[in-house]
Each structure stands twice: as C-alpha cells, then as structure tokens.
Amino acid sequence: MCHWPAVVVATPAHSGVGDALSYRSERALAPGTLVRVPLGAREVLGIVWRNDDAPPEGLAEGQARDVAQVLDALPPLDAAWRDLVGFAARYYQRALGEVALAALPPPLRELDPSQLARRLKRPARAAPAAVDPDSARALTPEQAAALEALSAADTAPALLFGATGSGKTEVYLQGTARTLAADPSAQALILVPEINLTPQLEARFRARFGDEAVVCLHSGMTPAQRLAAWIAAHTGRARIVLGTRLAVFASLPGLRLVVVDEEHDPSYKSQDGARYSARDLAIYRGKLQNARVLLGSATPSLESWHASEQGRYRRLAMAARIGGGSLPRLRLVDMNHQPKGALIAPPLLAAMGERIARGEQCLVLINRRGYAPVLACHACGWKSGCPHCSAYRVFHKLDRTLRCHHCGFTQRVPRACPDCGNLDIEPVGRGTEQVEEQLAGLLADVKRPDGGPVRVARMDADTTKAKGSLEAQLAALHAGEVDVLVGTQMIAKGHDFRRITLVAAVQPDAALFAADHRAPERLFALLMQAGGRAGRDAAHSGAAELWVQTWNPEHPLFAHLRTHDFAAFASGELAEREAAGMPPFAHQALLRADARTQEAAQAFLNAAAAATQDLPHREAVTLFPAVPLTIQRVANVERAQLLVESPSRAALQRFLAAWQPVLLQCRGLPEARGLIRFAVDVDPLSL
Structure with missing residues (x-):
C-alpha cells in the first residue's frame, strides 16, 4: 500500500513552489518526521507535514517520486512546533519550508540515517536540574511579589518592568527553578538579544542548575555544537535552553516557561530571510504550549508597554535597585x-x-x-565612498584600511587622494x-x-x-x-x-x-x-x-x-x-525589491501596487509610493521599498496573503526585468 506524505523543503517565498510537495512512501510516516527526498537533481532534507490519502489531482502515480530516506532515529517534531512554524510562515509571508528548515541545525541537512544514529548514542533521558541552594539569593519584596505573580493562575504574558540593577535575573532564575521543580519533564527557554550577553547569563544558570541541564543555541556556535544542543532540547535531555532569537524555534516538547530578557531590543527582529520577531513569536508559542511568558526590560518597547496599559499583559514593577x-x-x-x-x-x-x-x-x-566614518580630501572633495554601495567606507587606523560595513569591501588607505594627489587626506568624524x-x-x-x-x-x-x-x-x-x-x-x-x-x-x-x-x-x-x-x-x-x-x-x-x-x-x-497613526496604533508591512537597477526595482514595486485594485481588503490598506532605501545600493544591488499600512492587523494580513500570487506574476513583467528578489517585511522596525 502506498502512502502520500506531504513534505516541506527549503524553498523561498519568491520561488513560487507550494508549501508542501507530495511524495510516495511504502510506509506510513508520522507528521513531523525528518526525511530526505529528491528535489530536482538534488536530495534534500524535508519534514513530513501531513499524510494525504491519495496523490494530488493531476499527478499520476508513475510520476511521483519516492521518499529517499527516513531519519526515524529522532522523534518527530511535535504538533505545537509545527503550529508555531506554520503561524510564522503565514504571518511573515514566507514559504512554510523556508521557515521550517531554517529552524533546524544545518548539519541535519547533510546527515543520513546511520550518521544521525551515531550522533544519538547518548541516552535520551532528562538531565537532573537540581538547584544549588547556596547560589539562590534572598529576594527583595519586589522580587518576591513578581515571582508570586508569575506563579499565579493568570496565564497572560507578564511584563517585568524592572529598573537596571533591580535583580530581574534572579527572578528569571527562581522562576525557572519553580517551573522545573513542578514538572520533571518541564523545559524553560531563556532568550537574550545578542550573543555577547550569553556568557554571564549562561554562567549563572549553570551555577544554579548544573552543566547538563543547560544548553545554548546561537549563531556563534559551531555546527556540531548547535546540533548537539538542538538534539538535547528536542529529546528533553536539556531542561533549559538559553539562546538568541533563533532559539525561539528550538524543539522543546516540554516547554513551560519562556523568558525574553531585554525584550525591547531590536535584535530580536530578524533582518534576513524570514523577518520574524522572536519576542512576538515567543508570546504566540506560550499560548500554543500553555507556557508562561515573561518579558523583562528596564525600558520596554512601546508595543509591549501599550499592551500592558491595555491589560493584555500583566505589568510587574521592580523600581528599586538591589541593596537600596x-x-x-x-x-x-x-x-x-x-x-x-x-x-x-x-x-x-x-x-x-x-x-x-x-x-x-x-x-x-x-x-x-572604526577610527572615523569617512576619510576625505578637503582640496577636491573626494571621500572614501564604497564603489559597490551608496555608503562610505570606514577608516580603520589599526590596520590602515578603508572598510565598507555593508558589503565588506576593504582596501588599504591610499597614500594620497586618488582624485587630485593631495597628500593631506584626513579622517572626518569619530x-x-x-x-x-x-x-x-x-x-x-x-x-x-x-x-x-x-x-x-x-x-x-x-x-x-x-x-x-x-x-x-x-x-x-x-x-x-x-x-x-x-x-x-x-x-x-x-x-x-x-x-x-x-x-x-x-x-x-x-x-x-x-x-x-x-x-x-x-x-x-x-x-x-x-x-x-x-x-x-x-x-x-x-x-x-x-x-x-x-x-x-x-x-x-x-x-x-x-x-x-x-x-x-x-x-x-x-x-x-496615535496622533500620527503610527505603530502600535497602525500596522505596517514593507515590500522590498532588489534589482540590478533602481528603475527595475521601482518598476516592480509600482506594478505590484497597481495590480492590487481587486484584492480583498484593498480598501482597508494604504499603499505609499515606491522609494529607494536610505542606503539604496549594497554590493552593486539596487534596493527600493513600498510601505503598506492599515489600522487593522487582520485586514493587512488578508491583503498580504492575497497579494503573494500577484507578486509572483509581477516579477515576470518586462518592465521588472533585472529584478533579483523581493521580500515582504511585516512589522518592520525601520523604514
């Protein structure tokens, strides 16, 4: 008997490939199972998303391709994880496979079943997370009140509004300890905005809970380290996962607590690929897995502050510093x-x-x-512009280089002005x-x-x-x-x-x-x-x-x-x-276009805007004219954008979903020849 698993693979939204591809299998495969499947001339990693009773209409059984390998040494990715990925793909207007496969550690894409089995030799049992009693500090009244509020029956996200030095980290630590003590299979996810904040926080969590209970997930780790940490989280061996924004997609079947430290930080919003907000996805994930969510900051984002003013988040205040x-x-x-x-x-x-x-x-x-933002000649007006970007190369004195911080192009500092030969070229700015x-x-x-x-x-x-x-x-x-x-x-x-x-x-x-x-x-x-x-x-x-x-x-x-x-x-x-109709009182998305010329980028955007007249909810959105980005050329690629705005988040989402097939059609128009890629950025942090 043949089975027809629908498998998602890594395909970008602008490729036009559907969310899931149909394959044939001799055995039933549970949703969430990792498989290797043929895609064109390659064999790629995929995830079984669902099982269909029959091949899709128009696909003859002889045309179907077989699942090549099944990585069944790993437990399937659970329904909550798949729901999270599905929501992220829909909300941020990306292909399902693009989000799902990017959330997995890169080495998984290369391993066959036997190689994976060798990586899984360690027993998959939860590591103990015994709290070191000597490391737990006595709580201030404000800390104790915040911790009790976090343990209350109310499951709404909590905003811990704590002054710098008020002891928010101790609330995270003791909140985690209570969560893990209440359930031997519980897991906690601790998010930080940047890699440089992980060492001191990791040290405190390891001192409190032990080395085996804590793993880190961030882009500064080697591929092998990321794979080992991901497997430990997926199998339940790691009770605590500490990481940057990519850790929000970690497979944590026992998730019961999510902490987002410095929740206001813009680093939680990805600026490449699927442009997701890890903070917002953490809140959604808490709802999916019935996990408590704690957002901490001395300077909350205005979106979170507004939500706490409306009562959608509970605000827990800690105004006093430790020790008075x-x-x-x-x-x-x-x-x-x-x-x-x-x-x-x-x-x-x-x-x-x-x-x-x-x-x-x-x-x-x-x-x-750097040493100075630009090197300049005051005799002729030459400045250290980048030949590949509409930006200046920064002067780095230590290695005597001019370095573009956008495309990476680097050259030695010239002995004299390249235009007029003046020897007196000077740094400008600091x-x-x-x-x-x-x-x-x-x-x-x-x-x-x-x-x-x-x-x-x-x-x-x-x-x-x-x-x-x-x-x-x-x-x-x-x-x-x-x-x-x-x-x-x-x-x-x-x-x-x-x-x-x-x-x-x-x-x-x-x-x-x-x-x-x-x-x-x-x-x-x-x-x-x-x-x-x-x-x-x-x-x-x-x-x-x-x-x-x-x-x-x-x-x-x-x-x-x-x-x-x-x-x-x-x-x-x-x-x-509110008076200007800006977020959080309005909802925005940017359509960005990269092309060989600025004319092609803007032609695509204008054509895409003109083709929206008959789309659902068109009357509820405003489309602004296409304009170049502030730095319009990077690595010889011209960039432009078009702003879409609506007072209704739901109307904006429905409009964007209906717009996707139109965008695929517009990229083939003659006037858009030279277009390289396009992307939709939902809830952009910069315009």
Missing part, C-alpha cells in the same frame, strides 16, 4: 559652551580622572566603530578607535591608586570577533584590569559591571532628529540602559553618574532621562504616534 542603591544622576554637557573640536569636554574628563584615581571604572559609549586613542592621551597624567598608568580598552564588533575574545575582555574588566572601556551599544545593556561608576555618551544627538519614528525610543532606551551599567554595586551607587554630551540640552527627551521616568516618556511618545 540609587540610579545614576544625569549630567548634561552643553557642547555649545565647550572648546571647539573637543572630543571629551573638560568637565567630563576631570570627572573621569577623579573616578580612576579612586580605583573606579568608566564606560564611554559611542555608537560607531569612531571607537579614535576615542580610545585620544582618551589614552588625554588621561596620560592620571594615575591609578597603585600609581600605574590608566588602562583604556575598546569593545566593539572588531575586537570581539575572534573566538573567546569577548569572554577575555569581560573577564579583564571584571578583574579591574581596565579603567576606561570604550565601546558601541554592545556594552550598554545587560552586563553586570560592578566597578563602573561613570558612564558617558559622547555623541548621541543624531537620533534626536532622525526621520525614523522609532529613533527617540531607541535613544532613550540606549541611554537608560547605558546609565544602568553605573553604580550597580550599592556601595558606589551614590556617586554613579550618566554624562551626556549634547548640542541640544533642552530636548524634552533629556528631561525624562533626568528623572528616569520611562512611563512619562512612553506616554508622550505613544500620544504622538
């Missing part, structure tokens, strides 16, 4: 009154010297890596390398308590890309071997730096007047989070300060920052967004 420490005091430096060209204002420099002389540490935030270099010179006369010279270090994407470098730099900082740490936003959130008492933001003004409606929200969160690194040790909290160098000290954002009043800031921003 105070939040850092804001010191605004009006750069209009400082010496011309000053990198660090003299008052700030003096304050840093005082801290270092007392044995305390300082953190300097400048959200731009990056982390330049701030590090100049601070070392400005603080040369300051002495540490032991009489030694000041030690300045830098932490950004360039200094942490080598394996183990991030952990080594964090260890040096915690050990007191660094006096001043210069870095990008990666140092501004989540870290527990005990000796830092002064945080300085050098040039944050660019976000104050940006066209992006989310820019003020991001800047406020960044400054609040950065300031939260200061004074985390209660013994030093009274001296903790956040210094901000600004040309616009009267901006209302700083008034809320001075009082640490996120609620007032959020209220004002939400009122502005």
Whole structure:
C-alpha cells in the first residue's frame, strides 16, 4: 500500500513552489518526521507535514517520486512546533519550508540515517536540574511579589518592568527553578538579544542548575555544537535552553516557561530571510504550549508597554535597585559652551580622572566603530565612498584600511587622494578607535591608586570577533584590569559591571532628529540602559553618574532621562504616534525589491501596487509610493521599498496573503526585468 506524505523543503517565498510537495512512501510516516527526498537533481532534507490519502489531482502515480530516506532515529517534531512554524510562515509571508528548515541545525541537512544514529548514542533521558541552594539569593519584596505573580493562575504574558540593577535575573532564575521543580519533564527557554550577553547569563544558570541541564543555541556556535544542543532540547535531555532569537524555534516538547530578557531590543527582529520577531513569536508559542511568558526590560518597547496599559499583559514593577542603591544622576554637557573640536569636554574628563584615581571604572559609549566614518580630501572633495554601495567606507587606523560595513569591501588607505594627489587626506568624524586613542592621551597624567598608568580598552564588533575574545575582555574588566572601556551599544545593556561608576555618551544627538519614528525610543532606551551599567554595586551607587554630551540640552527627551521616568516618556511618545497613526496604533508591512537597477526595482514595486485594485481588503490598506532605501545600493544591488499600512492587523494580513500570487506574476513583467528578489517585511522596525 502506498502512502502520500506531504513534505516541506527549503524553498523561498519568491520561488513560487507550494508549501508542501507530495511524495510516495511504502510506509506510513508520522507528521513531523525528518526525511530526505529528491528535489530536482538534488536530495534534500524535508519534514513530513501531513499524510494525504491519495496523490494530488493531476499527478499520476508513475510520476511521483519516492521518499529517499527516513531519519526515524529522532522523534518527530511535535504538533505545537509545527503550529508555531506554520503561524510564522503565514504571518511573515514566507514559504512554510523556508521557515521550517531554517529552524533546524544545518548539519541535519547533510546527515543520513546511520550518521544521525551515531550522533544519538547518548541516552535520551532528562538531565537532573537540581538547584544549588547556596547560589539562590534572598529576594527583595519586589522580587518576591513578581515571582508570586508569575506563579499565579493568570496565564497572560507578564511584563517585568524592572529598573537596571533591580535583580530581574534572579527572578528569571527562581522562576525557572519553580517551573522545573513542578514538572520533571518541564523545559524553560531563556532568550537574550545578542550573543555577547550569553556568557554571564549562561554562567549563572549553570551555577544554579548544573552543566547538563543547560544548553545554548546561537549563531556563534559551531555546527556540531548547535546540533548537539538542538538534539538535547528536542529529546528533553536539556531542561533549559538559553539562546538568541533563533532559539525561539528550538524543539522543546516540554516547554513551560519562556523568558525574553531585554525584550525591547531590536535584535530580536530578524533582518534576513524570514523577518520574524522572536519576542512576538515567543508570546504566540506560550499560548500554543500553555507556557508562561515573561518579558523583562528596564525600558520596554512601546508595543509591549501599550499592551500592558491595555491589560493584555500583566505589568510587574521592580523600581528599586538591589541593596537600596540609587540610579545614576544625569549630567548634561552643553557642547555649545565647550572648546571647539573637543572630543571629551573638560568637565567630563576631570570627572573621569577623579573616578580612576579612586580605583573606579568608566564606560564611554559611542555608537560607531572604526577610527572615523569617512576619510576625505578637503582640496577636491573626494571621500572614501564604497564603489559597490551608496555608503562610505570606514577608516580603520589599526590596520590602515578603508572598510565598507555593508558589503565588506576593504582596501588599504591610499597614500594620497586618488582624485587630485593631495597628500593631506584626513579622517572626518569619530569612531571607537579614535576615542580610545585620544582618551589614552588625554588621561596620560592620571594615575591609578597603585600609581600605574590608566588602562583604556575598546569593545566593539572588531575586537570581539575572534573566538573567546569577548569572554577575555569581560573577564579583564571584571578583574579591574581596565579603567576606561570604550565601546558601541554592545556594552550598554545587560552586563553586570560592578566597578563602573561613570558612564558617558559622547555623541548621541543624531537620533534626536532622525526621520525614523522609532529613533527617540531607541535613544532613550540606549541611554537608560547605558546609565544602568553605573553604580550597580550599592556601595558606589551614590556617586554613579550618566554624562551626556549634547548640542541640544533642552530636548524634552533629556528631561525624562533626568528623572528616569520611562512611563512619562512612553506616554508622550505613544500620544504622538496615535496622533500620527503610527505603530502600535497602525500596522505596517514593507515590500522590498532588489534589482540590478533602481528603475527595475521601482518598476516592480509600482506594478505590484497597481495590480492590487481587486484584492480583498484593498480598501482597508494604504499603499505609499515606491522609494529607494536610505542606503539604496549594497554590493552593486539596487534596493527600493513600498510601505503598506492599515489600522487593522487582520485586514493587512488578508491583503498580504492575497497579494503573494500577484507578486509572483509581477516579477515576470518586462518592465521588472533585472529584478533579483523581493521580500515582504511585516512589522518592520525601520523604514
């Protein structure tokens, strides 16, 4: 007897291939079973999604292709996981197989059944997650109240609105301990926004629950490590999975608790492939598997804050710092009154010297890596543009290179201007390398308590890309071997730096007047989070300060920052967004097009917009004209986008679903010749 499994394989949405392909099998295959199937001339990994009683209409039995291999050493992916993937594919307008296969560890795509069986020799029983009683801290009244609320019968998502240093991590740890103790098969998922936040959190979870109970899942792991961690989660051996946004798709049959730390962070929204929000999918997954969801942040996203105002999320507040420490005091430096060209204002420099002389540490935030954003010739106007992108190459002084941060194109710094031969080409603007270099010179006369010279270090994407470098730099900082740490936003959130008492933001003004409606929200969160690194040790909290160098000290954002009043800031921003009809009071999607020419990209978008007149719910959506992206060319590919907006999320979703086949037709139009790809970005974070 023949069986007809419908198998999903990795095909992008713009390929036009259906969600599932029909194959023939001599044996019945349970939904969720991993198989290898022929696809064209290749053999690829697939997932059995359902079993049909007969071949699809129009497919003769002799034309059907057989399932090649069955990877039945692994238990099938359960219905809840398949429902999550199915929802993500529908909501974010991607092919089902594209989302499903991207959620699996890459080595699975290459393994045959015998190879997989060798990887599964370890017994598939749950590891014990015994809590170390000596590592559990006594809870503050606010922590205890939050933990009790998390354990209450109400299963609505909870927003843990906790000030920096208020002990949110301890709530995560003890909430996880209660969840695992209540059910021997329960599992917990802990999400963090970036890889650099995993080491310290992983160390705390391993110390509390043991090494065997905890696994990590993030893109910084080797393929073999990701496969081993995924299998441990899928088979139930791992009780706790800690990872970045890709971990939201981990197979966790016993999931009972989901924690999303720093839930406001834009890193939870993928910007490649299926552009999903891990935070939003975590909430949906909690509903699917009857798991509690806890979102934690000192500066919640305005979407989550609005949901808690409406009562859709429970808000749990923790306003006090552990040990009774105070939040850092804001010191605004009006750069209009400082010496011309000053990198660090003299008052700030003096304050840093005082801290270092007392044995305390300082953190300097400048959200731009490299030595300078651009190299320029003032004789002829030449600038270090990238030949492949509509962006400038960044000057990196340490290796004397000009490097494009968009396409990666790198060249040695020219000895003279390529256009006019002028030898006097200069860096324009400042990056982390330049701030590090100049601070070392400005603080040369300051002495540490032991009489030694000041030690300045830098932490950004360039200094942490080598394996183990991030952990080594964090260890040096915690050990007191660094006096001043210069870095990008990666140092501004989540870290527990005990000796830092002064945080300085050098040039944050660019976000104050940006066209992006989310820019003020991001800047406020960044400054609040950065300031939260200061004074985390209660013994030093009274001296903790956040210094901000600004040309616009009267901006209302700083008034809320001075009082640490996120609620007032959020209220004002939400009122502005409601008046302007912006999210969360409206719902958006972007249709993006990449093409060989800007004309072809916009022609495709305009044709796609013109073909929507008869689509369902067309009257409920607004289509804006096609425009180039801010950086319109990357790696010689021209990029354009078209914004779609609606006051109704349901209407927008139905419209987008009906639009997909139209988009496939439009890509074949003569005027769109040169189109490379298109993609729909639902709930975009930047326009």
